[in-house]
Amino acid sequence: MWFHNLQIYRIPAPWAISAEQLEAFLAKRVFAPCSSLEMQTQGWTSPRDSGQLVHIVDRQMLIALRTEKKLLPAxxxxxxxxxxxxxxxxxxxxxxxxxxxxxxxxxxxxxxxPRAFSQLRTTHVWIDPVNGWLIVDVSSPSRAEDALKLLLASVDKLEASGLRTVHSPLTSMTDWLVADEAPSGFTVDQDTELRANGEGKATVRYIRHTLEVDDTRRHIAAGKQCTRLAMTWNDRISFVLTEGLAIKRIAPLDVIKEESDPTNRNDSERFDGDFLLMTGELNKMLNDLVFALGGEPAV
Structure with a gap:
């Protein structure tokens, strides 16, 4: 299994909460379907339909938030x-x-x-207690905040904060385009968005289009900055970095797919193998990306 989007938070590392302790915390807020008079309910569910609320593979934890929402238009x-x-x-x-x-x-x-249709949604959260990552697999920051709020309400004295870097993605991505040089270990791909700061917020988007250095420099000289940039890390993972330090459209490339050989493995073994591969690769990619953005500010 691979996450498609990363909303990134930091937790203390090493994390002191064990899988067993986390299971007990989450059990207090297990998902229950909406009653006839409820518009929405949220709670924790088993990420692998095993009954366990915390799925753990080599110290990497996976949990899942289930949301049911009644579709009753105003x-x-x-x-x-x-x-x-x-x-x-x-x-x-x-x-x-x-x-x-x-x-x-x-x-x-x-x-x-009682007659309204229901919409069910599951949001997966990866917790890396070794390296201090808490990652929510959603494209929307508000949905990530929903998951984080429930986690903070579920786990006593949980410390979590959004990832911060010395240099902002907005400034760094713009600089990379002006210099026509990606940071070490990365390449710039064909999708980008340049947006002006003025009242009109004029925007230029390149979609599957080769970025011409002269064109991008002209737009930047006119006052635009790079708000989204498609990149590839070490020929292994492609993604889009946003100005809000979210990572979207993650796709493992062929070299990783070849390492995830499903031969003679059952579904459970394949899932665990893919999860372990994903967390290992994303941890290294995130470390390289943070380094490219100047590291994390000193506390």
Whole structure:
């Protein structure tokens, strides 16, 4: 299994919480489906359908957040409320007041909720207690924050913070394009986004397009900065780095796929082997990327 996106946090290393302790913490907030009157529920679930809330391979931990959300559009609630209000006005001879409309809207919501469709979503979190990484596999920072908030509420005295580097990705990516030189161990690929800081935030995007040095330098000289940059690390992993220090569109390349040989392995062994390979490669890639961004600031 491979993560597709990385929202990156730091935890103290070595991490003092064992897999058994983490299991006990998460067990207090296990996922339960929505009741008939709930719009959304969240909780921890088994990442491998084994009943265990923490899957561990060579000290690397994998946990999973399950979210159920009722799909009940506000437009539907408002339309039904409007129709009911018209009926009430016809019966009583005058339009419902503000409080009556508020109560009516709540009543309509309660009536419609049991019939609403549900959307289930699972968010995986990788915890590296050896090197101090806490990685959430989502593209949205807000969804990563949801997972982190529940983890902070579940685990006593958990310390976690967003990854910070001495040089910002925005400045570094722009500098790499101006110099036409990627940092050691990396190459620049064909996708990038350049955006101006002005009110209009004029944006230029290159998609599967060779970056011409003169073109990118001209845009940068005009005041644009690089906000997204596709890169490859050591011919092993391709990804897109964002200005917010998130990593998206991760793809292991052929050299890694060849090392993940599924021959004569069952599903469990294949999963564990791929997870161990992924965590090992991503740990090295993250270390190189942090170094390329000037390292982490001293505390």
């Amino acid at each position: 437009s539907v609630i408002n339309q039904v409320t409007k129709d009911r209000a018209a009926e009430i006005e016809s019966e009583q001879g005058f339009a419902p007041g503000r409080k009556q409309l508020k109560d009516l809207k709540e009543q309509v919501t309660d009536e419609l909720l």
